[in-house]
Amino acid sequence: MTIKDSIYASEQQVKDFSFDQNVVEVFPDMIQRSVPGYATIVSTMGKLAGEYAQSNSNLYDLGCSLGAVTLSMRRNIRTDNCHIIAVDNSQAMVERCKVHLQGFKSDVPVTVTLGDINELEIQNASVVAMNFTLQFIPHAQRQAVLAKIYANLKPGGVLLLSEKIKAENEQCDNLLIDLHHDFKRHNGYSELEISQKRTAIENVMRPDTLSAHFTRLQDIGFSQTQVWYQCFNFCSMVAIK
Numbered sequence: 001m002t003i004k005d006s007i008y009a010s011e012q013q014v015k016d017f018s019f020d021q022n023v024v025e026v027f028p029d030m031i032q033r034s035v036p037g038y039a040t041i042v043s044t045m046g047k048l049a050g051e052y053a054q055s056n057s058n059l060y061d062l063g064c065s066l067g068a069v070t071l072s073m074r075r076n077i078r079t080d081n082c083h084i085i086a087v088d089n090s091q092a093m094v095e096r097c098k099v100h101l102q103g104f105k106s107d108v109p110v111t112v113t114l115g116d117i118n119e120l121e122i123q124n125a126s127v128v129a130m131n132f133t134l135q136f137i138p139h140a141q142r143q144a145v146l147a148k149i150y151a152n153l154k155p156g157g158v159l160l161l162s163e164k165i166k167a168e169n170e171q172c173d174n175l176l177i178d179l180h181h182d183f184k185r186h187n188g189y190s191e192l193e194i195s196q197k198r199t200a201i202e203n204v205m206r207p208d209t210l211s212a213h214f215t216r217l218q219d220i221g222f223s224q225t226q227v228w229y230q231c232f233n234f235c236s237m238v239a240i241k
């Protein structure tokens with residue numbers, strides 16, 4: 001049973017957004033009603049993981065929340081001896097993720113770990129998924145996180161990166177923001193909910209432009225970078241080593 005997200009329904013002194021127990025309880029509903037194309041993105045990331053998973057390698061789901069991408073990758077793996085490592089720095093998320101994954105059977109081993117991506121050791125990776133996670137990592141640390149991923153990806157390995165993006169200029173950015181807010185309205189969020197959530201995330205979730213993403217990925221050394229999904233200011237990319 002999914003519980004409806006009503007976290008910002010009543011007028012409140014808005015605090016910085018955090019992935020606490022209250023968010024965990026409503027997260028499937030929140031993300032589904034807030035991110036255009038979320039279900040398509042998750043299922044396609046699983047398909048891509050199936051294409052790029054190499055035998056005897058690790059697949060990472062960084063910022064796994066309740067494990068949606070882990071489950072989708074696991075459903076699509078056809079190669080031998082793959083191990084999925086799902087990581088999140090929210091204890092509430094990790095605990096619920098473990099319970100959630102127990103509800104599904106598979107031969108592919110999964111380790112769910114509480115930890116900060118900044119400190120995580122990445123080893124022998126063929127696929128690294130970051131589905132709307134990099135945007136929560138402070139700007140100053142993004143280059144180092146992505147360089148660490150690149151360094152520990154096998155040749156031919158991929159980074160699957162989804163992000164909320166900022167448009168290249170203010171006029172276009174406002175256009176994308178308006179379209180996204182319309183999407184949220186259409187999904188039942190009130191003006192108060194939209195505005196209070198916007199305030200809650202503005203100090204903790206900082207989007208980059210698509211050109212900033214591509215420049216950084218190319219500077220790090222990724223040989224191919226490609227957008228495969230965009231709706232409004234939500235975008236999914238693949239970067240190949």
Ligand SMILES: Nc1ncnc2c1ncn2[C@@H]1O[C@H](C[S@+](CC[C@H]([NH3+])C(=O)[O-])CC(=O)[O-])[C@@H](O)[C@H]1O
Binds near residue numbers: 093137
């Ligand atoms: N430094 C960090 N280290 C580890 N985890 C982090 C860090 N910073 C944030 N997180 C975690 O990244 C996740 C981002 S949500 C991902 C959705 C999921 N991928 C999904 O496909 O359902 C995106 C969203 O809600 O917009 C949260 O669970 C944070 O605790």
Ligand SMILES: O=C(O)C(=O)Cc1ccccc1
Binds near residue numbers: 035197
């Ligand atoms: O809700 C929003 O406005 C978003 O940008 C997406 C989102 C989804 C879940 C947690 C934080 C942000």
